[in-house]
Amino acid sequence: MRVAAYPSALATVVPAAVAVLKTSHPDVDVKLVDAEPSEAVALVESGEVDVAVAFTYHDDYEVGAGLTWRPTGTERVRLVLPPRYAGSRRPVALGDLGREPWIVGCSRCRAHLADVCRQAGFDPIEHHATDDYVVGQSLVAAGLGVMLREPGGDRGYDGHAPT
Template identity: 45%
Template sequence: MFDSRHIRTFHEVVSTGSYSAAARALGYTQPAITQQMKALERDAGVPLFARAGRGLRLTEAGEALARHAEQILGSLSAAQQQLGALARLRAGRVRVCAFPSANATLIPPAMAGLLADHPGVRVELMEAEPPESLQRLLRGECDIALAFSYPGAPGEVPEELVEIPLMEDQLTILLPVGHPLARRHAVRLADLAEERWIAGCPRCRANLLTICADAGFDPDVVFTTDDNLAVQSLVAAGVGIALMPALVLAFMCHAKVTGRLVEPHQFRRVSAYVLREHLRVPATALVVEELKRAAASRVGC
């Protein structure tokens, strides 16, 4: 493995024609140049220079290295410039995997804030429900995963990951606007025991079954989908009611559907997850901070 300093010194010796000239150009002593070239020859395993009278000439190996040296130094310079840009947040790419309602509510303001101050940072967005989003993070397919969890639900965070809590997202009941309970500010779960239900993703369905059991009934689940827009359409059509997070209310598109708080209050915790070492990557840490700000702005909405 060649030392880049030795390659740089070798290039200067070749360019100037002598150790002494290279020493003057680089601000070194001539013995320092000699020692570096001896070290480079040891690494190469062959002589690079041969004496020609009082001057130097390149051996065949030296000529081969000289052909590559400029390209090597150019690549190193380009790498240093790119790494400097990444460190100064003038460039960078961050891959975010989030669940649908976070993509629709937390991601847009976070990205707007990011681009306002750091337009060179690029974000790639993908979509997955937990725990698949966390598995993608562990597989290296994304840099940040947004996921949610319910109180008391099983599911430990892998030790390789760091959890950054963002917010508590209150759960609501989606009802047709003509439903008798739609006139209330909040709805007791026990009053919904005779309703038909539309369930969401596996994690959300498991939570629905748990809290309904705590309220004393087993919900009649007639339809299951993790498509939030489909859930709204199904509720509007009178197929059933649904337990949905408040984030979904931000993009409610049906005038025939309304959301009401649940009593007793229920919520899910929304967090960002990153690999521990990735928190040291400037662009990743910046996106996490923007997500925290976006989530804080929604608290109490």
């Protein structure tokens, strides 16, 4: 079985799922491919992989004819803030971050960030770009910007982005 999944899912939920599958079906050979959602779905459509693990924001992605989309859960997208916010006496709202430099990811993640920031009354200042959560979190920890932690980057989510 060939499975394509976005990077943070490959680091979290996919290994656990493959381990369970291998326990119950030890003869199944699973090969994993790192691919962003639209690329992963295209790989299924082309027959290069059998399954895609993808995410969407508010059902913003359509799968092609002959494919089935099966939601497996929802996750809350979270703000990742530098240490200087740790002592804040009040919760930090998205609207408070209009002057901050942003660390952005894939094109769909950028579009989602732009949408939610505009709803909060500002356009994000895109300063750094990376699809790697470890890099993004390191940049935030160094005080170089703020970011949204997208689906799959942490297993403790409980809300908005169907995966």
